[in-house]
Amino acid sequence: MAVLLQSKYRRTTFAIWASAFLSLFCIFGLSAWIPTVMMQRGETFAASFGFGALMQIMSFVGGLALGHLVDRSGNSRGLIATWWAFGGLAVLSLVVLNVHIVNITSVAAAGFFIIGAQFVLNNFTAASYETGVRATAVGMELGVARVGAILGPFVAGALQQYYQSPTPMFLSIGVSAIAAGMIILLARQPASAPISSLEEAAGLRKVAQPAS
Incomplete structure:
Protein backbone atom coordinates (compact mmCIF):
# COMPACT_ATOMS: atom_id res chain seq x y z
CA MET A 1 0.00 0.00 0.00
CA ALA A 2 2.81 2.40 0.83
CA VAL A 3 4.40 1.78 -2.57
CA LEU A 4 1.13 2.55 -4.38
CA LEU A 5 1.08 5.97 -2.72
CA GLN A 6 4.72 6.84 -3.39
CA SER A 7 5.28 10.01 -5.39
CA LYS A 8 6.09 8.17 -8.61
CA TYR A 9 2.82 6.20 -8.46
CA ARG A 10 0.47 8.51 -6.55
CA ARG A 11 -1.11 10.25 -9.54
CA THR A 12 -1.60 6.96 -11.37
CA THR A 13 -3.01 5.28 -8.28
CA PHE A 14 -5.62 7.96 -7.61
CA ALA A 15 -6.56 8.15 -11.31
CA ILE A 16 -7.07 4.39 -11.48
CA TRP A 17 -9.06 4.29 -8.24
CA ALA A 18 -11.34 7.14 -9.29
CA SER A 19 -11.96 5.79 -12.79
CA ALA A 20 -12.58 2.26 -11.48
CA PHE A 21 -15.05 3.62 -8.91
CA LEU A 22 -16.96 5.51 -11.59
CA SER A 23 -16.82 2.57 -14.00
CA LEU A 24 -18.47 0.10 -11.63
CA PHE A 25 -20.87 2.81 -10.48
CA CYS A 26 -22.06 2.99 -14.09
CA ILE A 27 -22.00 -0.75 -14.73
CA PHE A 28 -23.95 -1.85 -11.66
CA GLY A 29 -26.23 1.17 -11.62
CA LEU A 30 -27.31 0.51 -15.19
CA SER A 31 -27.37 -3.29 -14.97
CA ALA A 32 -29.51 -3.33 -11.84
CA TRP A 33 -32.18 -0.99 -13.15
CA ILE A 34 -32.22 -1.51 -16.91
CA PRO A 35 -35.13 -4.06 -16.93
CA THR A 36 -37.34 -1.81 -14.79
CA VAL A 37 -36.46 1.30 -16.75
CA MET A 38 -37.09 -0.35 -20.11
CA MET A 39 -40.54 -1.47 -19.00
CA GLN A 40 -41.25 2.14 -18.05
CA ARG A 41 -40.14 3.14 -21.56
CA GLY A 42 -42.71 0.83 -23.14
CA GLU A 43 -40.71 -2.36 -23.72
CA THR A 44 -42.30 -5.74 -23.03
CA PHE A 45 -41.51 -7.67 -19.85
CA ALA A 46 -39.46 -10.32 -21.67
CA ALA A 47 -37.61 -7.79 -23.82
CA SER A 48 -36.77 -5.64 -20.80
CA PHE A 49 -34.90 -8.48 -19.11
CA GLY A 50 -33.24 -9.28 -22.43
CA PHE A 51 -31.53 -5.88 -22.29
CA GLY A 52 -29.49 -7.04 -19.29
CA ALA A 53 -28.31 -10.12 -21.20
CA LEU A 54 -27.52 -7.95 -24.21
CA MET A 55 -25.24 -5.75 -22.10
CA GLN A 56 -23.26 -8.75 -20.85
CA ILE A 57 -22.91 -10.30 -24.31
CA MET A 58 -21.69 -7.04 -25.81
CA SER A 59 -19.27 -6.51 -22.91
CA PHE A 60 -17.51 -9.72 -23.92
CA VAL A 61 -17.15 -8.48 -27.49
CA GLY A 62 -16.12 -5.00 -26.35
CA GLY A 63 -13.43 -6.33 -24.03
CA LEU A 64 -11.94 -8.49 -26.78
CA ALA A 65 -11.99 -5.63 -29.29
CA LEU A 66 -10.39 -3.15 -26.92
CA GLY A 67 -7.80 -5.68 -25.74
CA HIS A 68 -6.81 -6.37 -29.34
CA LEU A 69 -6.50 -2.66 -30.16
CA VAL A 70 -4.42 -2.03 -27.04
CA ASP A 71 -2.09 -4.91 -27.90
CA ARG A 72 -1.63 -3.55 -31.43
CA SER A 73 -1.14 0.12 -30.56
CA GLY A 74 0.10 0.12 -26.96
CA ASN A 75 -2.00 3.22 -26.22
CA SER A 76 -4.11 1.62 -23.51
CA ARG A 77 -4.85 4.83 -21.60
CA GLY A 78 -6.22 6.70 -24.59
CA LEU A 79 -8.25 3.76 -25.88
CA ILE A 80 -9.82 3.07 -22.48
CA ALA A 81 -10.78 6.75 -22.26
CA THR A 82 -12.31 6.58 -25.74
CA TRP A 83 -14.30 3.48 -24.85
CA TRP A 84 -15.76 5.11 -21.74
CA ALA A 85 -16.56 8.30 -23.63
CA PHE A 86 -18.49 6.42 -26.31
CA GLY A 87 -20.28 4.41 -23.64
CA GLY A 88 -21.27 7.56 -21.79
CA LEU A 89 -22.62 9.14 -24.98
CA ALA A 90 -24.62 5.98 -25.68
CA VAL A 91 -26.29 6.22 -22.26
CA LEU A 92 -26.93 9.95 -22.68
CA SER A 93 -28.71 9.25 -25.97
CA LEU A 94 -31.42 7.50 -23.92
CA VAL A 95 -32.22 10.86 -22.31
CA VAL A 96 -33.44 12.39 -25.58
CA LEU A 97 -34.66 9.37 -27.55
CA ASN A 98 -37.13 6.65 -26.63
CA VAL A 99 -37.36 4.44 -29.70
CA HIS A 100 -37.06 0.65 -29.64
CA ILE A 101 -34.05 0.50 -31.98
CA VAL A 102 -32.31 3.29 -30.03
CA ASN A 103 -32.94 1.45 -26.75
CA ILE A 104 -31.36 -1.70 -28.15
CA THR A 105 -28.42 0.09 -29.77
CA SER A 106 -27.63 2.29 -26.79
CA VAL A 107 -27.79 -0.52 -24.24
CA ALA A 108 -25.63 -2.73 -26.47
CA ALA A 109 -23.12 0.12 -26.85
CA ALA A 110 -23.09 0.70 -23.08
CA GLY A 111 -22.15 -2.94 -22.51
CA PHE A 112 -19.62 -2.95 -25.35
CA PHE A 113 -17.84 0.23 -24.30
CA ILE A 114 -18.30 0.74 -20.55
CA ILE A 115 -18.00 -2.85 -19.33
CA GLY A 116 -15.48 -3.72 -22.06
CA ALA A 117 -13.21 -0.91 -20.87
CA GLN A 118 -13.39 -2.16 -17.28
CA PHE A 119 -11.95 -5.53 -18.35
CA VAL A 120 -8.93 -3.84 -19.92
CA LEU A 121 -8.51 -1.43 -16.99
CA ASN A 122 -7.48 -4.41 -14.87
CA ASN A 123 -4.61 -5.12 -17.26
CA PHE A 124 -3.73 -1.43 -17.44
CA THR A 125 -3.50 -1.37 -13.65
CA ALA A 126 -1.17 -4.36 -13.50
CA ALA A 127 1.08 -2.89 -16.20
CA SER A 128 1.31 0.46 -14.37
CA TYR A 129 3.30 -0.89 -11.41
CA GLU A 130 6.41 -2.89 -10.74
CA THR A 131 6.04 -6.65 -10.40
CA GLY A 132 6.29 -6.73 -6.61
CA VAL A 133 3.10 -4.69 -6.05
CA ARG A 134 0.98 -5.58 -9.08
CA ALA A 135 -1.32 -7.94 -7.17
CA THR A 136 -1.87 -5.32 -4.47
CA ALA A 137 -2.50 -2.66 -7.11
CA VAL A 138 -5.15 -4.71 -8.92
CA GLY A 139 -6.73 -5.80 -5.64
CA MET A 140 -7.01 -2.21 -4.43
CA GLU A 141 -8.39 -1.09 -7.79
CA LEU A 142 -11.13 -3.71 -7.60
CA GLY A 143 -11.77 -2.95 -3.93
CA VAL A 144 -12.30 0.76 -4.53
CA ALA A 145 -14.36 -0.06 -7.63
CA ARG A 146 -16.60 -2.29 -5.53
CA VAL A 147 -17.65 0.75 -3.50
CA GLY A 148 -18.91 2.25 -6.75
CA ALA A 149 -20.67 -1.01 -7.55
CA ILE A 150 -22.51 -0.81 -4.22
CA LEU A 151 -23.47 2.85 -4.61
CA GLY A 152 -24.49 2.59 -8.28
CA PRO A 153 -27.81 0.75 -7.86
CA PHE A 154 -28.60 2.71 -4.68
CA VAL A 155 -28.04 6.13 -6.24
CA ALA A 156 -29.82 5.15 -9.47
CA GLY A 157 -32.83 3.97 -7.50
CA ALA A 158 -32.86 7.06 -5.28
CA LEU A 159 -32.78 9.36 -8.31
CA GLN A 160 -35.70 7.56 -9.91
CA ALA A 177 -18.62 7.22 -17.72
CA ILE A 178 -17.26 10.25 -19.56
CA ALA A 179 -15.63 11.50 -16.35
CA ALA A 180 -13.96 8.11 -15.87
CA GLY A 181 -12.48 8.43 -19.36
CA MET A 182 -11.13 11.88 -18.61
CA ILE A 183 -9.67 10.84 -15.25
CA ILE A 184 -7.82 7.78 -16.58
CA LEU A 185 -5.88 10.13 -18.90
CA LEU A 186 -4.21 11.53 -15.79
CA ALA A 187 -2.54 8.17 -15.11
CA ARG A 188 0.92 7.54 -16.50
CA GLN A 189 0.97 5.47 -19.66
CA PRO A 190 2.60 2.07 -18.96
CA ALA A 191 5.65 1.28 -21.05
CA SER A 192 4.83 -1.43 -23.60
CA ALA A 193 6.80 -3.20 -26.27
CA PRO A 194 5.66 -2.74 -29.88
CA ILE A 195 4.03 -5.72 -31.53
CA SER A 196 7.07 -6.36 -33.73
CA SER A 197 9.26 -6.76 -30.65
CA LEU A 198 6.76 -9.14 -29.08
CA GLU A 199 6.66 -11.26 -32.22
CA GLU A 200 10.46 -11.27 -32.41
CA ALA A 201 10.73 -12.35 -28.78
CA ALA A 202 8.23 -15.14 -29.36
CA GLY A 203 10.26 -16.30 -32.35
CA LEU A 204 13.46 -16.32 -30.32
CA ARG A 205 11.82 -18.39 -27.59
CA LYS A 206 10.63 -20.88 -30.17
CA VAL A 207 14.12 -21.21 -31.66
CA ALA A 208 15.66 -21.58 -28.21
CA GLN A 209 13.51 -24.60 -27.33
CA PRO A 210 15.52 -27.85 -27.40
CA ALA A 211 14.64 -30.33 -30.15
CA SER A 212 12.72 -33.36 -28.95
Whole structure:
Protein backbone atom coordinates (compact mmCIF):
# COMPACT_ATOMS: atom_id res chain seq x y z
CA MET A 1 0.00 0.00 0.00
CA ALA A 2 2.81 2.40 0.83
CA VAL A 3 4.40 1.78 -2.57
CA LEU A 4 1.13 2.55 -4.38
CA LEU A 5 1.08 5.97 -2.72
CA GLN A 6 4.72 6.84 -3.39
CA SER A 7 5.28 10.01 -5.39
CA LYS A 8 6.09 8.17 -8.61
CA TYR A 9 2.82 6.20 -8.46
CA ARG A 10 0.47 8.51 -6.55
CA ARG A 11 -1.11 10.25 -9.54
CA THR A 12 -1.60 6.96 -11.37
CA THR A 13 -3.01 5.28 -8.28
CA PHE A 14 -5.62 7.96 -7.61
CA ALA A 15 -6.56 8.15 -11.31
CA ILE A 16 -7.07 4.39 -11.48
CA TRP A 17 -9.06 4.29 -8.24
CA ALA A 18 -11.34 7.14 -9.29
CA SER A 19 -11.96 5.79 -12.79
CA ALA A 20 -12.58 2.26 -11.48
CA PHE A 21 -15.05 3.62 -8.91
CA LEU A 22 -16.96 5.51 -11.59
CA SER A 23 -16.82 2.57 -14.00
CA LEU A 24 -18.47 0.10 -11.63
CA PHE A 25 -20.87 2.81 -10.48
CA CYS A 26 -22.06 2.99 -14.09
CA ILE A 27 -22.00 -0.75 -14.73
CA PHE A 28 -23.95 -1.85 -11.66
CA GLY A 29 -26.23 1.17 -11.62
CA LEU A 30 -27.31 0.51 -15.19
CA SER A 31 -27.37 -3.29 -14.97
CA ALA A 32 -29.51 -3.33 -11.84
CA TRP A 33 -32.18 -0.99 -13.15
CA ILE A 34 -32.22 -1.51 -16.91
CA PRO A 35 -35.13 -4.06 -16.93
CA THR A 36 -37.34 -1.81 -14.79
CA VAL A 37 -36.46 1.30 -16.75
CA MET A 38 -37.09 -0.35 -20.11
CA MET A 39 -40.54 -1.47 -19.00
CA GLN A 40 -41.25 2.14 -18.05
CA ARG A 41 -40.14 3.14 -21.56
CA GLY A 42 -42.71 0.83 -23.14
CA GLU A 43 -40.71 -2.36 -23.72
CA THR A 44 -42.30 -5.74 -23.03
CA PHE A 45 -41.51 -7.67 -19.85
CA ALA A 46 -39.46 -10.32 -21.67
CA ALA A 47 -37.61 -7.79 -23.82
CA SER A 48 -36.77 -5.64 -20.80
CA PHE A 49 -34.90 -8.48 -19.11
CA GLY A 50 -33.24 -9.28 -22.43
CA PHE A 51 -31.53 -5.88 -22.29
CA GLY A 52 -29.49 -7.04 -19.29
CA ALA A 53 -28.31 -10.12 -21.20
CA LEU A 54 -27.52 -7.95 -24.21
CA MET A 55 -25.24 -5.75 -22.10
CA GLN A 56 -23.26 -8.75 -20.85
CA ILE A 57 -22.91 -10.30 -24.31
CA MET A 58 -21.69 -7.04 -25.81
CA SER A 59 -19.27 -6.51 -22.91
CA PHE A 60 -17.51 -9.72 -23.92
CA VAL A 61 -17.15 -8.48 -27.49
CA GLY A 62 -16.12 -5.00 -26.35
CA GLY A 63 -13.43 -6.33 -24.03
CA LEU A 64 -11.94 -8.49 -26.78
CA ALA A 65 -11.99 -5.63 -29.29
CA LEU A 66 -10.39 -3.15 -26.92
CA GLY A 67 -7.80 -5.68 -25.74
CA HIS A 68 -6.81 -6.37 -29.34
CA LEU A 69 -6.50 -2.66 -30.16
CA VAL A 70 -4.42 -2.03 -27.04
CA ASP A 71 -2.09 -4.91 -27.90
CA ARG A 72 -1.63 -3.55 -31.43
CA SER A 73 -1.14 0.12 -30.56
CA GLY A 74 0.10 0.12 -26.96
CA ASN A 75 -2.00 3.22 -26.22
CA SER A 76 -4.11 1.62 -23.51
CA ARG A 77 -4.85 4.83 -21.60
CA GLY A 78 -6.22 6.70 -24.59
CA LEU A 79 -8.25 3.76 -25.88
CA ILE A 80 -9.82 3.07 -22.48
CA ALA A 81 -10.78 6.75 -22.26
CA THR A 82 -12.31 6.58 -25.74
CA TRP A 83 -14.30 3.48 -24.85
CA TRP A 84 -15.76 5.11 -21.74
CA ALA A 85 -16.56 8.30 -23.63
CA PHE A 86 -18.49 6.42 -26.31
CA GLY A 87 -20.28 4.41 -23.64
CA GLY A 88 -21.27 7.56 -21.79
CA LEU A 89 -22.62 9.14 -24.98
CA ALA A 90 -24.62 5.98 -25.68
CA VAL A 91 -26.29 6.22 -22.26
CA LEU A 92 -26.93 9.95 -22.68
CA SER A 93 -28.71 9.25 -25.97
CA LEU A 94 -31.42 7.50 -23.92
CA VAL A 95 -32.22 10.86 -22.31
CA VAL A 96 -33.44 12.39 -25.58
CA LEU A 97 -34.66 9.37 -27.55
CA ASN A 98 -37.13 6.65 -26.63
CA VAL A 99 -37.36 4.44 -29.70
CA HIS A 100 -37.06 0.65 -29.64
CA ILE A 101 -34.05 0.50 -31.98
CA VAL A 102 -32.31 3.29 -30.03
CA ASN A 103 -32.94 1.45 -26.75
CA ILE A 104 -31.36 -1.70 -28.15
CA THR A 105 -28.42 0.09 -29.77
CA SER A 106 -27.63 2.29 -26.79
CA VAL A 107 -27.79 -0.52 -24.24
CA ALA A 108 -25.63 -2.73 -26.47
CA ALA A 109 -23.12 0.12 -26.85
CA ALA A 110 -23.09 0.70 -23.08
CA GLY A 111 -22.15 -2.94 -22.51
CA PHE A 112 -19.62 -2.95 -25.35
CA PHE A 113 -17.84 0.23 -24.30
CA ILE A 114 -18.30 0.74 -20.55
CA ILE A 115 -18.00 -2.85 -19.33
CA GLY A 116 -15.48 -3.72 -22.06
CA ALA A 117 -13.21 -0.91 -20.87
CA GLN A 118 -13.39 -2.16 -17.28
CA PHE A 119 -11.95 -5.53 -18.35
CA VAL A 120 -8.93 -3.84 -19.92
CA LEU A 121 -8.51 -1.43 -16.99
CA ASN A 122 -7.48 -4.41 -14.87
CA ASN A 123 -4.61 -5.12 -17.26
CA PHE A 124 -3.73 -1.43 -17.44
CA THR A 125 -3.50 -1.37 -13.65
CA ALA A 126 -1.17 -4.36 -13.50
CA ALA A 127 1.08 -2.89 -16.20
CA SER A 128 1.31 0.46 -14.37
CA TYR A 129 3.30 -0.89 -11.41
CA GLU A 130 6.41 -2.89 -10.74
CA THR A 131 6.04 -6.65 -10.40
CA GLY A 132 6.29 -6.73 -6.61
CA VAL A 133 3.10 -4.69 -6.05
CA ARG A 134 0.98 -5.58 -9.08
CA ALA A 135 -1.32 -7.94 -7.17
CA THR A 136 -1.87 -5.32 -4.47
CA ALA A 137 -2.50 -2.66 -7.11
CA VAL A 138 -5.15 -4.71 -8.92
CA GLY A 139 -6.73 -5.80 -5.64
CA MET A 140 -7.01 -2.21 -4.43
CA GLU A 141 -8.39 -1.09 -7.79
CA LEU A 142 -11.13 -3.71 -7.60
CA GLY A 143 -11.77 -2.95 -3.93
CA VAL A 144 -12.30 0.76 -4.53
CA ALA A 145 -14.36 -0.06 -7.63
CA ARG A 146 -16.60 -2.29 -5.53
CA VAL A 147 -17.65 0.75 -3.50
CA GLY A 148 -18.91 2.25 -6.75
CA ALA A 149 -20.67 -1.01 -7.55
CA ILE A 150 -22.51 -0.81 -4.22
CA LEU A 151 -23.47 2.85 -4.61
CA GLY A 152 -24.49 2.59 -8.28
CA PRO A 153 -27.81 0.75 -7.86
CA PHE A 154 -28.60 2.71 -4.68
CA VAL A 155 -28.04 6.13 -6.24
CA ALA A 156 -29.82 5.15 -9.47
CA GLY A 157 -32.83 3.97 -7.50
CA ALA A 158 -32.86 7.06 -5.28
CA LEU A 159 -32.78 9.36 -8.31
CA GLN A 160 -35.70 7.56 -9.91
CA GLN A 161 -37.71 7.67 -6.70
CA TYR A 162 -37.07 11.37 -6.14
CA TYR A 163 -37.64 12.57 -9.72
CA GLN A 164 -40.14 9.89 -10.78
CA SER A 165 -38.20 9.54 -14.02
CA PRO A 166 -35.20 7.54 -15.31
CA THR A 167 -33.71 10.64 -16.96
CA PRO A 168 -31.57 11.71 -13.95
CA MET A 169 -30.25 8.15 -13.70
CA PHE A 170 -29.18 8.16 -17.35
CA LEU A 171 -27.58 11.58 -16.90
CA SER A 172 -25.60 10.51 -13.83
CA ILE A 173 -24.38 7.29 -15.46
CA GLY A 174 -23.53 8.90 -18.79
CA VAL A 175 -21.61 11.77 -17.19
CA SER A 176 -19.83 9.38 -14.81
CA ALA A 177 -18.62 7.22 -17.72
CA ILE A 178 -17.26 10.25 -19.56
CA ALA A 179 -15.63 11.50 -16.35
CA ALA A 180 -13.96 8.11 -15.87
CA GLY A 181 -12.48 8.43 -19.36
CA MET A 182 -11.13 11.88 -18.61
CA ILE A 183 -9.67 10.84 -15.25
CA ILE A 184 -7.82 7.78 -16.58
CA LEU A 185 -5.88 10.13 -18.90
CA LEU A 186 -4.21 11.53 -15.79
CA ALA A 187 -2.54 8.17 -15.11
CA ARG A 188 0.92 7.54 -16.50
CA GLN A 189 0.97 5.47 -19.66
CA PRO A 190 2.60 2.07 -18.96
CA ALA A 191 5.65 1.28 -21.05
CA SER A 192 4.83 -1.43 -23.60
CA ALA A 193 6.80 -3.20 -26.27
CA PRO A 194 5.66 -2.74 -29.88
CA ILE A 195 4.03 -5.72 -31.53
CA SER A 196 7.07 -6.36 -33.73
CA SER A 197 9.26 -6.76 -30.65
CA LEU A 198 6.76 -9.14 -29.08
CA GLU A 199 6.66 -11.26 -32.22
CA GLU A 200 10.46 -11.27 -32.41
CA ALA A 201 10.73 -12.35 -28.78
CA ALA A 202 8.23 -15.14 -29.36
CA GLY A 203 10.26 -16.30 -32.35
CA LEU A 204 13.46 -16.32 -30.32
CA ARG A 205 11.82 -18.39 -27.59
CA LYS A 206 10.63 -20.88 -30.17
CA VAL A 207 14.12 -21.21 -31.66
CA ALA A 208 15.66 -21.58 -28.21
CA GLN A 209 13.51 -24.60 -27.33
CA PRO A 210 15.52 -27.85 -27.40
CA ALA A 211 14.64 -30.33 -30.15
CA SER A 212 12.72 -33.36 -28.95
